[in-house]
Amino acid sequence: MKSFTERLAKHKTCPFYEEGACCRACYMGPCRITDKAKEGVCGATDSTISARNLGRMAAAGASSLSTAALSISGSQNMQDWFSSQEVAPLAEEKGLDISRLLPPERVALLNRLHLTPRNVQREIVELLHRVSIGVDQECEHILFQTIRMSLGSVLSAALLPMNEKTSMVDVDTSVLSMEKPNVILFGNVQWSNDDRVNAIRIDSLLSLETLLASGLVDVIFCDKIPLEKSVKYVAACYHTSCISAVSASSEVVAKAIENQVRRTQILNFKGTISQPKLSAGILKDALMDSNIRGIVWLAGCIDPRLEDTRRKIVEELAAQDILVLITGCSVNQIIDTGLLHQPIAPVGEFLREFCEKTGIPPVVYLGSCLKEGAVIKLLNEITKAAAIGDFSSLPVGLILPSWRSERNISLMLGALACGISVQVSSPLPVNSEVRKFLENSCNELILGHLLKGDASILEYINRKRERLSLASSLSVYVPKTSIHEDDMDKIAAAAFSIYKELGYGLSADVYKNALVVELQELGLQSSMVKVPINYLGSIISENEELLVENAGIVCIGKDAAVKERLKKALSGTDKEQGMYIVFDKEMLMIGHIDLTKRSVRGGV
Numbered sequence: 001m002k003s004f005t006e007r008l009a010k011h012k013t014c015p016f017y018e019e020g021a022c023c024r025a026c027y028m029g030p031c032r033i034t035d036k037a038k039e040g041v042c043g044a045t046d047s048t049i050s051a052r053n054l055g056r057m058a059a060a061g062a063s064s065l066s067t068a069a070l071s072i073s074g075s076q077n078m079q080d081w082f083s084s085q086e087v088a089p090l091a092e093e094k095g096l097d098i099s100r101l102l103p104p105e106r107v108a109l110l111n112r113l114h115l116t117p118r119n120v121q122r123e124i125v126e127l128l129h130r131v132s133i134g135v136d137q138e139c140e141h142i143l144f145q146t147i148r149m150s151l152g153s154v155l156s157a158a159l160l161p162m163n164e165k166t167s168m169v170d171v172d173t174s175v176l177s178m179e180k181p182n183v184i185l186f187g188n189v190q191w192s193n194d195d196r197v198n199a200i201r202i203d204s205l206l207s208l209e210t211l212l213a214s215g216l217v218d219v220i221f222c223d224k225i226p227l228e229k230s231v232k233y234v235a236a237c238y239h240t241s242c243i244s245a246v247s248a249s250s251e252v253v254a255k256a257i258e259n260q261v262r263r264t265q266i267l268n269f270k271g272t273i274s275q276p277k278l279s280a281g282i283l284k285d286a287l288m289d290s291n292i293r294g295i296v297w298l299a300g301c302i303d304p305r306l307e308d309t310r311r312k313i314v315e316e317l318a319a320q321d322i323l324v325l326i327t328g329c330s331v332n333q334i335i336d337t338g339l340l341h342q343p344i345a346p347v348g349e350f351l352r353e354f355c356e357k358t359g360i361p362p363v364v365y366l367g368s369c370l371k372e373g374a375v376i377k378l379l380n381e382i383t384k385a386a387a388i389g390d391f392s393s394l395p396v397g398l399i400l401p402s403w404r405s406e407r408n409i410s411l412m413l414g415a416l417a418c419g420i421s422v423q424v425s426s427p428l429p430v431n432s433e434v435r436k437f438l439e440n441s442c443n444e445l446i447l448g449h450l451l452k453g454d455a456s457i458l459e460y461i462n463r464k465r466e467r468l469s470l471a472s473s474l475s476v477y478v479p480k481t482s483i484h485e486d487d488m489d490k491i492a493a494a495a496f497s498i499y500k501e502l503g504y505g506l507s508a509d510v511y512k513n514a515l516v517v518e519l520q521e522l523g524l525q526s527s528m529v530k531v532p533i534n535y536l537g538s539i540i541s542e543n544e545e546l547l548v549e550n551a552g553i554v555c556i557g558k559d560a561a562v563k564e565r566l567k568k569a570l571s572g573t574d575k576e577q578g579m580y581i582v583f584d585k586e587m588l589m590i591g592h593i594d595l596t597k598r599s600v601r602g603g604v
C-alpha cells in the first residue's frame with residue numbers, strides 16, 4: 001500500500017478545484033467555469049459555485065467533528081442553543097445556553113446577524129439544502145449559513161468536559177516496532193508473551209493517544225474498564241482495533257497481524273508532553289499585565305507537503321513571547337522541540353519568566369482536535385475575567401498552517417464566527433469573491449477575518465494590544481496572589497453565574513446561599529465561621545462569614561463596604577487571605593486580600 005507522501009509526489013492539483021470553480025451539484029454537470037463559460041448550466045456564477053463547494057466541505061467537516069463530540073458527550077439531543085438572557089424561564093426545556101460559551105456581546109452580535117446556530121444538525125441540513133440546485137444562488141447567503149453551521153460545530157465540541165488534571169508524559173515511538181505488529185496493553189490485562197508481536201504496557205491515556213498518532217499501533221488490548229471514547233475515536237481514524245479483555249491473547253495476536261499490513265502514514269517522534277490545567281485568571285493577568293505578548297492557537301491536520309512549517313511557526317512565536325495552544329495531531333511535528341515541556345531557547349525572555357513562575361510550558365498541548373471547544377471555553381473565561389467584552393478584542397489568533405481535512409475548514413469558519421481572526425498558510429480552494437468575503441466582509445461584520453496570505457500574526461497581535469492600551473514593552477511576570485488560583489477562579493465564575501441568574505438588589509444572605517449551592521456543584525468544601533466583633537476589648541457581637549477551602553474567607557455584600565468587612569474578618573480570625581464579592585447594580589466586583597503579602601487586589 002502506498003503512503004500519502006508517495007502518491008502526493010506524482011499528484012497535480014486540478015486547476016478548477018484550486019478556484020472552487022467546478023460544480024457537480026446536479027446531473028446536468030459537472031460544470032466548470034472558464035473564460036468562455038462564465039456560468040453553470042443552471043446559471044450559477046463562479047462565486048455561487050465556489051461558495052457552494054466551500055459550504056459542502058465545511059458541512060462534511062462539521063459533521064465529522066460534531067458527531068464525535070455529541071457521541072462522546074452522550075448528548076444526542078437535538079436541542080437548540082439559546083441565550084439565557086432571552087428565554088431564562090424556559091432554560092431547562094430549551095436546551096443549551098450559548099451565553100455560557102460565548103461572551104454576551106458576541107451572542108448579541110450573532111443574534112443581530114441571525115448567525116446563532118439552532119443546533120449543529122439543523123444547520124448542516126439547512127446548508128446542504130441551500131447548496132442544492134435551484135435553492136439559493138446568492139454567494140453571501142450561502143457563506144453566512146456556512147459560518148452559522150461551522151459555529152454550531154465548534155460549540156458542539158464545547159459540550160465536552162475540560163481536562164481537570166495536569167499530566168506529563170514522555171513519548172518515544174521507538175518503543176513501537178516497524179517490523180512486528182504492535183499491541184498496546186492498557187489497564188490490568190492478562191497477557192501471554194508471543195514473539196510474533198511487540199507488546200508494550202501503557203498506563204497513561206495521553207501517551208496512548210499520542211502513540212496512536214504514529215500510525216504504528218495495530219491493536220489496543222484493554223481491560224474491562226472502558227477506554228475513553230475519545231481514544232476509540234482517534235483509533236478509528238487509523239487502522240487500529242480496540243479489543244477488550246474478554247478476548248483471548250491469541251485473538252489479539254491474530255488481529256494485530258491482520259492489521260499490520262493496513263498501516264499507511266507512519267510518523268516517528270520522541271519527546272515530553274506536558275498537559276497542564278490552564279487557569280483563565282493566570283492567562284488573563286499575563287495578557288493584561290503584558291507578561292506575554294499574546295496567545296496563538298495552532299490547529300489543523302498535518303499536510304505531508306508542509307513538513308517543517310509548524311516547527312518554524314512555533315519557534316518564531318515563542319521567541320516573540322507568544323504563548324501557543326495546540327489542538328490536534330500537529331503536536332507530533334513539534335514534540336522534539338522540547339517546548340511542550342519547558343521554556344528552552346529560543347523562547348523570549350518574558351515568556352520564559354512567565355513559564356518558569358507558573359509551570360506552564362511555552363507551547364501547551366490541549367489534546368485532540370475535539371478540544372477545539374475547550375479553547376473557546378477558555379477564551380470565554382479570559383474575556384470575562386479581563387472584562388473586555390468580546391474575543392475580537394483579545395490579542396489572540398488562530399493559525400492553520402495547512403488544512404488537509406475538511407474539519408479544518410469548519411474550524412476556520414467557526415473561529416471567524418467567534419470573532420477570532422485566522423491565518424491559513426496553504427491555499428484555500430475558493431475564488432476571488434469568496435476570498436474577499438472571508439478577508440474583508442467578515443472583519444466588518446463579525447470582527448473576525450481571514451488574515452491575508454502575507455499578513456503577520458505578530459503585527460495583528462500587536463495591533464490588538466495597542467487597542468487595549470497595553471504597554472508597548474513587555475514586563476517580567478510577578479505572581480499576584482498566593483490564594484489557590486484555581487479555586488479563586490471557580491469562585492469568581494460561580495459569582496458570575498449567580499449575578500447573571502439573580503441580578504442585583506437581593507440580600508447578602510441570598511447571594512451567600514446561592515454561592516454555597518454553586519460551590520457544592522463545583523466540589524469545593526465550604527463552611528461558616530464566626531467572626532467576633534470587638535468594642536473596647538469586649539466581644540459585643542459575632543458575624544457569620546463563609547469559609548472556602550484554599551480561598552479563605554469569602555465575604556459577600558451589596559456595596560464596597562464588604563472589603564472593610566473582609567479586612568476585619570481576617571484580623572478577627574487566624575485566616576490570612578480571603579475574597580470579597582459585591583453584587584452591585586452596575587457590575588459584579590470581585591477582589592481578594594492576602595495578608596501574607598500585604599496585598600489587596602480588586603477586579604470586575
Ligand code: SF4
Pocket residue numbers: 023024025026027028029030031039040041042043044049132133
Ligand atoms: S447545479 Fe448548476 S452549476 Fe452545478 S452542476 Fe448543476 S447545472 Fe451545473
